[in-house]
Amino acid sequence: MKRVTSVDVARAVGVSQSTVSRALADDSRISKETKRKIQKAAADLGYTPNEIARSLQTNKTNMVGLIMADILNPFYPAVLDLMTQQLHQMGKQLMLISVPAGFEVDDVLPSMLQYQVDGVVITSAVLSSHMRDLLQNRRTRVVLFNRSLEDFSVNSVCCENRAASIEVARRLINSGHRRLAIIGGRPDTSTHRERYAGFEEELRLHGLELVGDEIGGNTYDGAYEAALRLMKGRRKPDAIFCIADVMALGALDAVRSKLGMKVPDDISIVGFDDIPPASWPAYDLTTVRQPIRAMVSRTLSLLFDPDNFPPMAVQVPGKLMVRGSARLSAPVAT
Amino acid sequence: MKRVTSVDVARAVGVSQSTVSRALADDSRISKETKRKIQKAAADLGYTPNEIARSLQTNKTNMVGLIMADILNPFYPAVLDLMTQQLHQMGKQLMLISVPAGFEVDDVLPSMLQYQVDGVVITSAVLSSHMRDLLQNRRTRVVLFNRSLEDFSVNSVCCENRAASIEVARRLINSGHRRLAIIGGRPDTSTHRERYAGFEEELRLHGLELVGDEIGGNTYDGAYEAALRLMKGRRKPDAIFCIADVMALGALDAVRSKLGMKVPDDISIVGFDDIPPASWPAYDLTTVRQPIRAMVSRTLSLLFDPDNFPPMAVQVPGKLMVRGSARLSAPVAT
């Protein structure tokens, strides 16, 4: 069966194709009566506009590209969910690519650009300066989600990583912890650096330094091993700050099931993100909640705000969710 | 900056646009020499083919639509990951929509079809007969993932739900359990019905019947409550089969943290899916693993196999992962 086009509708009503196009766009030049007839005919014939043809003509696809580098992290399903829904509400579509292990954003971005997406969101990954320039030349907006660039040459939306990490450190110290350790993600990422730096900075303010620091690679298994390494060290930590919840869960399981330790009696563990399992009784993880909804909204605003220039680095505040995995006393006024 | 088109390349080399098009498609009619010059010029100018224009011409977008109804279920990130990667390898793109709560597939599908996707995959949801016919008319292939229709009017890829559930029941019974209960997802879904039916059937074969059956709505929280209801019943179960892992985790947390029961000593709990947390020590969940990779491959095969007609219902075998949440004795030969 042949697809029905605006030409078919035009023929059915006895008007020109341009009149159909205008009628369906509710152009003021077309009379009420004609519009009515055209809408009726379009419905009867089951006409659906061809967005591909429209895109070619208008030079605008209403598609947004999303490149996810860490889709298996339980933090992202909620992001994806909100993103697709908000876009759908705006009448836009989402084109998704998950970057395979061992590949870079640069490897998958070009194939997305061939589809002329109006904008690109990149989560958990950064952009080579080459691609950044290329995007800039073709005037395709980009927003980094949960990552930032130090030179502010690209839009980014992040949580206030530094501030939140400082708060975590302060609360732990004020509650009597003295042997603090950290499990990082990947040292080449901005989230890692910012959370790490904030935490360590606050320690120094109190005359302390890290008794251990390990890399968990942002995975459950990586953090499981990292925690075990930490506990083999000379100075055993009495608190571990994991810069992502998946890793906190791994660390928690490691010290509990492998070493038979009690949490939070023997050791406090704090995470970052507030993924769903964090609030389950089996973990009851104290963590920093990232305001996903706000972050997604800001991301899309940056993407579509026509006069967003120069690029902005948006930061939204996180919120410490105090649960049972860390021995914390009441907050002290500062 | 103006986008560079095949016309620009043609002008640069001094040939016609059609020659450029053919050269880049490696058409045999174009001489090696001309091809070389064209490729060079294309690279120099930074030419990227416009897939939108190409799609309009060829009536083929190389885009696949994915409609996910249950994206927050931890089972799906892995599906999504494999799907985008396999598609990318095939030179195709993924257009994603997550169905918001309270909406139907029918509400979001049309907007996807306007983009002329070559095929549609629907997870955790079904298709109205109206939409089924509409898709059939425009010759757009559909595959249901993890759901099936009883009349086989649409392609589907599922796990062998019945067989796996029978095995779960048999193993539980052979291990001495006599008071079996089940927590279902949503009664209107095929996965619910098949798993429920297989489980109950095997019970009857052994002269048993369910001591309880509750609905968990495929969510952690729903199953948490469902488990508590089950334990308030007249005949307390000594084993609960949850037809999805998220629910098994909720049930587990409910009986352990709320009721202080020991698993598997006081009660056995079995899930379905084998999501990542299932294998974490905190849960150590005995469950049926769905072979995601195979399921995704079969889905894409069905989608692109030109002579896949009539629609098929593909079933792939699940695998019982024996862990610590159920008291199981060694399997008995049958």
Add this chain to the structure above:
DNA sequence: TGAAGTTGAGCATACGTATGCACTATGATG
């Protein structure tokens, strides 16, 4: 030497829509 075949390329058009411009009624204005 002439006919047929082969190679390499261009011309023209199509895909489905949007839109600038021209055109025709119709009524308003002086």
Add this chain to the structure above:
DNA sequence: CATCATAGTGCATACGTATGCTCAACTTCA
């Protein structure tokens, strides 16, 4: 009554690519 604005519609073209057909130049073979 001539002029002009206005409303309503059609014509023609453009977007960037693919492709059927035509054509010229050259090679091959009898």
